Amino acid sequence: MTSWQRVVFSADCDEDGNCPMCGIDYAECGCPGPTMDGYEYRWINNVLHARSIEDDGSDAQQGTKRASGRG
């Protein structure tokens, strides 16, 4: 079971492009981005989190696009 990780947006990075969570280059850190393949997303405490999908043997679910523009 993979735990939820906070999603880091590129806009959250500092002016050098470093991840605010890791302090290293956003492209090299392990934080999930907002549009990663193989990840599922959930809002937790108004913060978008992601975790990798490790389903095997279950029915493949069609991705459902839901508007999430509430602020």
Ligand SMILES: [Zn+2]
């Ligand atoms: Zn990071």
